[in-house]
Amino acid sequence: MLLLLGLAWRPDGSDGLDPDEALVRRFQSGDREAYSDIVRRYQDRIFTLSLRWMGDRQVAEEVAQDVFVALYRSLDRFRGEARLSTWIFRVTVNHCKNRRLYRRRRKMGQHEPLEGPRSLDDDGPVRQLPDKGPGTDTRVHRSEAARILQDALDQLDDSYRTILVLRDVEDLPYEEIAQILELPRGTVKSRLHRARAELARVLSRTIRPEDIFE
Amino acid sequence: MDTFFARNRLSAYLDGNLSDSESAQIETALAQDQSLRREYDTMREAVELLRALGPVDAPEGFHARVLARVQDEPDPGTVVSLWRRTLGRIPVEALALAAAGLLVVVVIQGRNKSPQQDSPADVPAAVPAAVPAASSSSDRSETTAYTSPSATTQAEPLNAEDQRVAQAVPSGADGDLRTASRRTAAKAGGTPSAAPPAAAANSAAVQQPYVADWEQAAPQDQAPITDQMAADQMAADQIGTRGGELGSGIDMEGPRSYRISLADNQVMAQLSAVAERTGGRLTDASGDPLKDLKLAPQGKTTWVHMVVPQAAAQDVEGYLTGMGGVPTPPPTTDILYGSDFTVFVIQISGAQ
Numbered sequence: 001m002l003l004l005l006g007l008a009w010r011p012d013g014s015d016g017l018d019p020d021e022a023l024v025r026r027f028q029s030g031d032r033e034a035y036s037d038i039v040r041r042y043q044d045r046i047f048t049l050s051l052r053w054m055g056d057r058q059v060a061e062e063v064a065q066d067v068f069v070a071l072y073r074s075l076d077r078f079r080g081e082a083r084l085s086t087w088i089f090r091v092t093v094n095h096c097k098n099r100r101l102y103r104r105r106r107k108m109g110q111h112e113p114l115e116g117p118r119s120l121d122d123d124g125p126v127r128q129l130p131d132k133g134p135g136t137d138t139r140v141h142r143s144e145a146a147r148i149l150q151d152a153l154d155q156l157d158d159s160y161r162t163i164l165v166l167r168d169v170e171d172l173p174y175e176e177i178a179q180i181l182e183l184p185r186g187t188v189k190s191r192l193h194r195a196r197a198e199l200a201r202v203l204s205r206t207i208r209p210e211d212i213f214e
Numbered sequence: 215m216d217t218f219f220a221r222n223r224l225s226a227y228l229d230g231n232l233s234d235s236e237s238a239q240i241e242t243a244l245a246q247d248q249s250l251r252r253e254y255d256t257m258r259e260a261v262e263l264l265r266a267l268g269p270v271d272a273p274e275g276f277h278a279r280v281l282a283r284v285q286d287e288p289d290p291g292t293v294v295s296l297w298r299r300t301l302g303r304i305p306v307e308a309l310a311l312a313a314a315g316l317l318v319v320v321v322i323q324g325r326n327k328s329p330q331q332d333s334p335a336d337v338p339a340a341v342p343a344a345v346p347a348a349s350s351s352s353d354r355s356e357t358t359a360y361t362s363p364s365a366t367t368q369a370e371p372l373n374a375e376d377q378r379v380a381q382a383v384p385s386g387a388d389g390d391l392r393t394a395s396r397r398t399a400a401k402a403g404g405t406p407s408a409a410p411p412a413a414a415a416n417s418a419a420v421q422q423p424y425v426a427d428w429e430q431a432a433p434q435d436q437a438p439i440t441d442q443m444a445a446d447q448m449a450a451d452q453i454g455t456r457g458g459e460l461g462s463g464i465d466m467e468g469p470r471s472y473r474i475s476l477a478d479n480q481v482m483a484q485l486s487a488v489a490e491r492t493g494g495r496l497t498d499a500s501g502d503p504l505k506d507l508k509l510a511p512q513g514k515t516t517w518v519h520m521v522v523p524q525a526a527a528q529d530v531e532g533y534l535t536g537m538g539g540v541p542t543p544p545p546t547t548d549i550l551y552g553s554d555f556t557v558f559v560i561q562i563s564g565a566q
Contacts, residue, residue: 039280047272061273065280072284149263167229168264174231193225197253200260 020084027075035075039068042085045170046092052165053096055154063099067092082179089170089180093162100158152202160195167192216503217247218495218521224254228261470531471559472539481537481562482507485520488533494522494555509562520558527556534558 017025023041026034046067050060070091078087153161166177174192178185220243226232227240244251474481482496486507489496496504497519510516522530542561 035284036277036281039277043272043276043280044269047276048270051270052267057273061276064272064276065283068280069283069287072287145263146267149267153264164264168261169267169269171265189226189231190222193222196225196228196257196261199264200253200256203260203263204256 018083021080024075024078024080024084028078035072038071038075038084042088043068046088049089049092049165049170050096052150052153052169053093053161054099055150059099059103063092063095067095070095083176086176086179089166089172089176093166093180096162097158149203152199155202156195156198159191160198163188163192164195164199168196217243217250220244220247221250221253224250224257228254228258470527470556471542471561472534473542473561473563474534474537474539475563479507479509482509482516482518484537485518485560488530489520489522492522492526492530494520494526494530496520516562518560518562520560521555522558524556527558530556530558534560 020038020041023034023038027038043064047060047064050063050067051057054060054063067088071088078084082090153164156164162181163177166172166180167174172180174185174188177183177192178188181188183191220240223232223236223240227237230237232240244254486496486504496507498504498517504518520530539560
């Protein structure tokens with residue numbers, strides 16, 4: 001019996017709860033500092049997801065802020081049926097979709113590419129990174145590669161972009177992605193396969209890994 | 215495992231999500247097929263690039279800005295918070311419709327009462343009850359027109375004007391239909407805030423496109439997305455992709471399905487020949503190549519999947535129709551076939 005009690009007791013008072021769950025309980029019991037901790041805990045991941053989705057730092061910050069405000073308003077109703085991270089990612093994806101739809105309808109953020117045709121089917125010039133001669137700034141090169149990669153992400157269908165960012169940027173397991181997107185696991189796998197194939201198709205016309213891995 | 219099936223497991227192989235035996239089969243296929251190898255390398259490189267982007271730190275001061283934004287928020291669980299949440303759950307469209315419906319009820323009730331209002335003395339009595347805001351003498355004639363049967367004819371030009379205003383500002387444009395609505399109300403003789411019901415009823419008609427415009431224009435201003443809303447949106451998101459598990463080329467259509475009745479064993483040979491001729495193949499319901507070309511026993515249904523290149527899909531449809539195939543709603547399937555193929559799910563019954 002004592003052994004059982006000893007196993008159940010935690011010196012940090014968390015009662016063995018998942019850290020997220022402990023934060024949520026603290027918030028629900030009136031500890032507003034817990035909200036601050038949650039923001040600190042998730043701000044980088046949510047900002048990253050928003051940035052890869054929206055492709056613009058300022059817009060990404062607006063979206064990420066909206067997500068955390070929504071979290072504040074809803075956290076007292078959070079019952080823990082899904083993981084907090086799953087819930088936050090789901091809300092972020094929805095906010096990104098809404099914001100993107102809004103910007104598309106307002107024709108915001110649309111511009112003609114300077115580097116040549118973007119259509120996947122045209123035979124126009126392929127965009128390439130500048131030659132890496134001696135003295136080329138690797139950081140500039142990397143930043144250019146990141147921009148081209150972001151452009152490639154922007155060209156993908158929303159569902160493809162979502163699943164790629166969740167899996168290959170956020171490094172979430174299939175099961176959590178399935179919960180976030182409310183899809184069967186098999187669908188996550190097949191959609192991820194198609195999304196990666198599509199991204200590869202877009203990128204094969206532009207850059208190679210050695211462009212940024214040196 | 216042949217190339218056809220190996221190709222569709224490349225992503226899972228990349229993630230290390232295949233069994234040892236499947237991984238070994240993929241490796242064999244990669245060693246034997248150079249085009250498959252190139253395809254795998256391209257996909258792997260794309261994923262490596264994406265992973266190389268890595269996480270990004272939130273901007274400096276982000277945490278403080280978020281806390282500042284929620285500083286003025288009511289504490290969760292308070293009455294204010296509950297009230298805001300309740301209102302936030304009601305779609306604005308529903309509120310607008312309810313308001314429009316209420317106005318219609320008021321108008322109809324007013325019209326029903328008007329034949330009984332033979333005495334002019336009844337009119338002023340009805341006015342304050344129906345339109346408290348329109349009690350000034352300058353508005354009285356408008357209100358009378360509203361409560362009398364002739365209001366219908368008087369309201370017609372206003373309605374037409376409303377329509378012109380609405381047409382002048384497309385629902386998807388950025389124009390402010392609220393301005394148009396206020397202009398219309400003012401034309402009716404009232405102020406925007408004290409428009410007589412007839413004008414308000416007409417302006418409600420104008421406000422409908424305005425609501426649609428709001429829906430398009432300001433999703434970021436909506437109340438926070440609740441769990442239920444998130445679930446609804448996710449469900450809506452799935453609608454566009456359901457049935458598309460077989461490849462991006464058929465995302466929006468899913469598999470095509472045909473039923474062939476009164477068939478004999480020859481039909482399997484014919485289907486096999488069609489598949490072979492078009493560069494496709496027959497598989498069973500689990501996606502494995504079909505080895506036995508026999509039909510199920512009498513009284514049972516045989517399910518065959520014919521996977522053909524997209525370019526041949528139209529020809530195959532012609533063949534199937536010629537064989538007496540009848541298009542049917544496609545069943546749900548979660549088998550991954552590839553992006554350049556079309557899948558025909560063929561249901562054969564009545565073996566002889």
